[in-house]
Amino acid sequence: MNNQVNDEALRQEVRSWLSANWGAEIADVLKKEAYSWEASDTRKAWLNKVVDARWAVTRWPEEWYGRGLSDDQAKIVEREFALVGAPGAGQDRINLWANTLLTAGSEGLKQKLIPRLLRNDVNMCLLYSEPGAGSDLAGIRTRADLDGDHYVVNGQKVWTSGAAVADYGMLIARTNWDVPKHQGISFFFLPMKQAGIEVRPLRQITNESHFNEVFITDAIVPAENLLSVPGSGWKVLNTALAYERSSMGEGARGARSGVTLATKEEPLIALAREAGKLDEPSLRQEIAQAIAYKRLNALNTARAKADLEQGTSSSIMSLGKLAMSRILHEEGRLRTEILGAESLLEGKQYPRAEDANFLSLNAYFTSIGGGTDQIQRNIIGERVLGLPKEPEVDKNIPFRDVRTS
Amino acid sequence: MNTLSTEERSALRDSVHRLLTDESTESAVRATMETESGYAVDLWKQLGAMGVIGLVIDESHGGSGAGPMELEVVMEEAGAALLCSPLLASGVLAARLLIALGDAETMGRLLPGIASGSTIATTVLTGDTGCWTEAGVAITASCEGDKWHLDGRGSYVLHGQNADVLLVVANTDDGLMAFEVDPQVKGVLVEALPTLDRTLRLAAITFNGAVAKPIKTALPVWGAAQQSIELALVGLAGEQAGGARKVLEFTVEYAKTRIQFGRQIGSFQAIKHMAADLLLETESAISAARHAAMSLAEQSEKKNEAVSLAAFACADAFVKTAADGIQMHGGIAFTWEHPAHLYLKRARANAYLFGSSVYFKEKYLQALSMGGETTGAGE
Numbered sequence: 001m002n003n004q005v006n007d008e009a010l011r012q013e014v015r016s017w018l019s020a021n022w023g024a025e026i027a028d029v030l031k032k033e034a035y036s037w038e039a040s041d042t043r044k045a046w047l048n049k050v051v052d053a054r055w056a057v058t059r060w061p062e063e064w065y066g067r068g069l070s071d072d073q074a075k076i077v078e079r080e081f082a083l084v085g086a087p088g089a090g091q092d093r094i095n096l097w098a099n100t101l102l103t104a105g106s107e108g109l110k111q112k113l114i115p116r117l118l119r120n121d122v123n124m125c126l127l128y129s130e131p132g133a134g135s136d137l138a139g140i141r142t143r144a145d146l147d148g149d150h151y152v153v154n155g156q157k158v159w160t161s162g163a164a165v166a167d168y169g170m171l172i173a174r175t176n177w178d179v180p181k182h183q184g185i186s187f188f189f190l191p192m193k194q195a196g197i198e199v200r201p202l203r204q205i206t207n208e209s210h211f212n213e214v215f216i217t218d219a220i221v222p223a224e225n226l227l228s229v230p231g232s233g234w235k236v237l238n239t240a241l242a243y244e245r246s247s248m249g250e251g252a253r254g255a256r257s258g259v260t261l262a263t264k265e266e267p268l269i270a271l272a273r274e275a276g277k278l279d280e281p282s283l284r285q286e287i288a289q290a291i292a293y294k295r296l297n298a299l300n301t302a303r304a305k306a307d308l309e310q311g312t313s314s315s316i317m318s319l320g321k322l323a324m325s326r327i328l329h330e331e332g333r334l335r336t337e338i339l340g341a342e343s344l345l346e347g348k349q350y351p352r353a354e355d356a357n358f359l360s361l362n363a364y365f366t367s368i369g370g371g372t373d374q375i376q377r378n379i380i381g382e383r384v385l386g387l388p389k390e391p392e393v394d395k396n397i398p399f400r401d402v403r404t405s
Numbered sequence: 406m407n408t409l410s411t412e413e414r415s416a417l418r419d420s421v422h423r424l425l426t427d428e429s430t431e432s433a434v435r436a437t438m439e440t441e442s443g444y445a446v447d448l449w450k451q452l453g454a455m456g457v458i459g460l461v462i463d464e465s466h467g468g469s470g471a472g473p474m475e476l477e478v479v480m481e482e483a484g485a486a487l488l489c490s491p492l493l494a495s496g497v498l499a500a501r502l503l504i505a506l507g508d509a510e511t512m513g514r515l516l517p518g519i520a521s522g523s524t525i526a527t528t529v530l531t532g533d534t535g536c537w538t539e540a541g542v543a544i545t546a547s548c549e550g551d552k553w554h555l556d557g558r559g560s561y562v563l564h565g566q567n568a569d570v571l572l573v574v575a576n577t578d579d580g581l582m583a584f585e586v587d588p589q590v591k592g593v594l595v596e597a598l599p600t601l602d603r604t605l606r607l608a609a610i611t612f613n614g615a616v617a618k619p620i621k622t623a624l625p626v627w628g629a630a631q632q633s634i635e636l637a638l639v640g641l642a643g644e645q646a647g648g649a650r651k652v653l654e655f656t657v658e659y660a661k662t663r664i665q666f667g668r669q670i671g672s673f674q675a676i677k678h679m680a681a682d683l684l685l686e687t688e689s690a691i692s693a694a695r696h697a698a699m700s701l702a703e704q705s706e707k708k709n710e711a712v713s714l715a716a717f718a719c720a721d722a723f724v725k726t727a728a729d730g731i732q733m734h735g736g737i738a739f740t741w742e743h744p745a746h747l748y749l750k751r752a753r754a755n756a757y758l759f760g761s762s763v764y765f766k767e768k769y770l771q772a773l774s775m776g777g778e779t780t781g782a783g784e
Contacts, residue, residue: 269774278774281767288766291773292714299692316692319685374674380684381677385657388672 010073014055014080021049022086030087038165039120043087047119050088055081056118057092064102064110065118066092097124100170100240101189104227109189113168125166127157127190127214128237132404135375137172138181138234139394139402142216144173144188146223146230151175153190153219159369163199163212166192171221172237175230177400184399185233187240189225196220206361266291268331271352272338283338290330297323315384322376325367332360407472408702417471418478424451425486431744434604437489438747441597442567443606444490449522458496459520461636462504466516473639477698480640481647481691484723487747489604491525493640494563499526499572501636505629506583506622515570515585526570529559529610530630537634537759539581539627544612546575546582553619554592555584555612561758565608566597573617574630581626584617591615602754604747635708638716638759639701642694645719645755649687649726652748656680656730663735676733683726690715690722713769720756720765727752 029042039047050056051065058074060066069077074092081089091098098117101110116122133139142155153173163169169190176184190197196219201209227236265273268287272278297320304316335356336343345353367373381387394402409417428448437445452458460476462468469475476497483492500519503512503526518524532543544557555575565571571586571593588595592615598607622629657680660671670676697715700708727749731738738745756762 266773269770284770285763285766288717288770288773292718292766292769295714296689296693296718299696300688303692303695315684316688319688322681323685323689374678377678377681378674380681381671381674385671385677385680385684387657387660387677387680388669390672390674391668 007073007076010069011076011080014077017053017055018080018084018086021053022084027085038123044120046086047088050086051115051118055089057095057098058089059092060102064114091118094243096240096243097170099243100227100236103239104187104236105189106224106226108224113189122167123162123165125160125162125169125192125214127160127169127171127216129159130156131158135372137237138185139404140172140174140185141404142171142173143177144171144175144186144221146175149223151188151221151223151226153188153196153216153221155216157214157216158202158211160199160212160214161210163192163214164201168192169214170240172233174399175233178398179231180396181394181399181402182234183231185237186230187227187233187236188221189227190216190219190221191225194219205364206358268334268338271335275338275352277338283334286334286337290327290334293323293327293330297327318376318380318384321366321370322373322380325363325373328359328363328366332356332363336360407470408474409471414475414478417475418482420455421457421479421482424448424455425482425488429486429488431487431747434487434489434747438603443564443604444567448488449490452490452492453520453522456520458492458522459500459516460496462496462500462516462520466512467520468500468516469520473636473698473701474695476636476640477643477694480643481650481694484644484647484649484751485651487604487648487744487751491527491564491567491606493637493644494527494568495519495522495525497637497640498528498530498563498633499570502528502572502583502629502633503620505624505632506620506626507624507629508621511585511620518569524569525564525567526572527562527564527568528630528633529562529565529571529573530634531561532558533560533609535561535757542574542576542581544573544575546577546584546617548577553584553617554614555586555617556614558609558611560598560607560609562608562610563758564606565595565610566606568595571610572620573612574626575617583620583622583626583629585620586612586615586617600754602750604751605754634759635701635712638712639694639698641755641758642690642697642712642715642719645723645752646687646690646694648748648751648755649683649690649719649723652723652726652730652745653680653683653687655744656683656726656733659734670733679729679733683729686722686725690719693718707772710769710772713765713772716760716765717762717769720752720762723752724749724756 026042026046030046033040033043047056054065054067055077057064057066058069058077059071061068074090078090095117098114101114101117113122128137130140130142132141142153142157144151144153153171155173160169169192171188171190172185173188174184175186178184196217198215198217200213200215202211202213203209204211268290269278272283272287277283300316300323301320339352339356342350343353343356346357347354371379382389428445428451433445437443456469457479459468460471460479464470496519500516503515515524515526519526529544531537531541534541534543543559544555546553546555548554555573559573568588571588573584573586574581575584586593588610592613594611594613596609596611598609600607657671660676660680661669663670671680693715697711700711705711727745731745731749734743734745737743
């Protein structure tokens, strides 16, 4: 068969489907929607159409709403969707929940949830970290004990976004305490709307609440909701984390006030100018360095992308998160330095102080969240530079004998 | 300025890498750095034959007809191998100054020899202040009839003691002019300067009524000098990035083999985290150097920004990597026998050759403030 014709025919098919179904009215509604953990009715209605027309997961087999397309052809579809700004395609790359479930879920659970996940008709959250298992995620102590056709779950999870509205949480829990820590973990889809689940918002140092604590007391999860087999949760988790990383862009946020300066000048230069401090030589040095960190990171990213396009994998990608931590902390620090006493103030009348203080505090979102800078340095040292790991004293002993704080 | 294809550039890198792996070994560098001239004639000839010295010189003048991106690649290899040579002085600073000035007769006479390596040229652009700016010009020129004479003391002249031709920028009653001077003529005194970095050669050159030949140009002379300096900065940035990468490479290798407390020292986070931080510095330096080279090759309107950024980012990265590299090795790298100090000294010298990191940060901020919008690659 001639691939060329195939590609063109496919492109035409997507185009005509989009021109028949996608329009300015839906685009307008979706654009105005604030980002939320719950999908709006308009969004759901649109995704329904996309799923029914088999554009959502074109790489997947037909029995799972796909078309069994090659990666190159799938990209043609995604590109056409992107050109008109329509969401919903390429979920076989970016829908963390559906991908994880398709990879390791039981037949019953897949039948039940995959269509709903693709239509954004079910809300999800992540139940990974615990107060006692942050950097050392494999040290979780939330337990799931088999009792007939279901497991009983007890424990506490933290840093859970969207827990209050979630229908299911992707949960890692310990099912075997007599084997080393990585081997006794299992992965579940835990129903969240039940009596044994209590969700409490966490107030952050920025005075925002994006995360929750989840207290789990005798919650029930059907055995059918176990992914893969008992004890293989760490492997499933790593599959899920890979999908999460590939679907997440850089999560860093900019200034909070929303006040943008009139010029397109570098914000730090503009702020220093506005504050009458652009003439201070020592400050000029620091501003130049801070802007340089940002620019160098952009240049690194561009070089990594170019390497990837030429087929050589790049070690630079792993440096981005560490670089971004420094950029954000430095920008927060310098904004504060430029403002001086004004940074003592807060509130809407003091947007410059709000921005400086928010950036300074929220920089920890990047330097701690998703793996601390210190863990990131371990990863770079070990996986990129090939340095040996530290001896792990808890690696080969039954988890019940592992020391805890 | 011209640019080769990616494949040609990569072939160029490979052949320079092979040559320097064979000829610029640590023991060769140590031997060369103790000689008076500070460069190995055989290796210099091979660089000439390979087209490396004449990289940025047109083919019509015996060069390779390449540009800043190729220079940057070659200099990464030169930095990694601690190459001892007048490449920056002759093939970059002097060649580029002649090309920028654009006098056909002088170019036709001098460039072929520079390209082959048979002529070593260098530039006298600054004096004892070491400021590579218009205000730093230390020589004055005066004429009687149509005879020009130079007076004053130029300094920090790269490979001045090895030069067959001096290109001098001097103040005259009518502003700056460029001159060609034979260092053998009466009234020229060349003094080798002792340098911390023994792989470097610097000289102070005193002119005392020395006869000089004016080089005609349609351009403002300092504009031509700036083109020469900015190309040298790009080359230097490549050298620094390549040097930094090399230091990190052998330091990480050592951390994998050195055992203390029954473990490879690289397994300690105290060492591992330093290495991770240095990788960020090193990769950033490589990105900055290559970006500056590309901006110059494309004559981007943001080239000043890119060159200044590379100048301080690469200088700081090389100094930090070389310095931390010694610390990570421990006592062994405090010995003369270990190569680490050669890199630290090269890094320190490179960082102040054409201006300090502080100076280039200021220039960078000025370029940004004037440039207004500052979206760059990947943003």
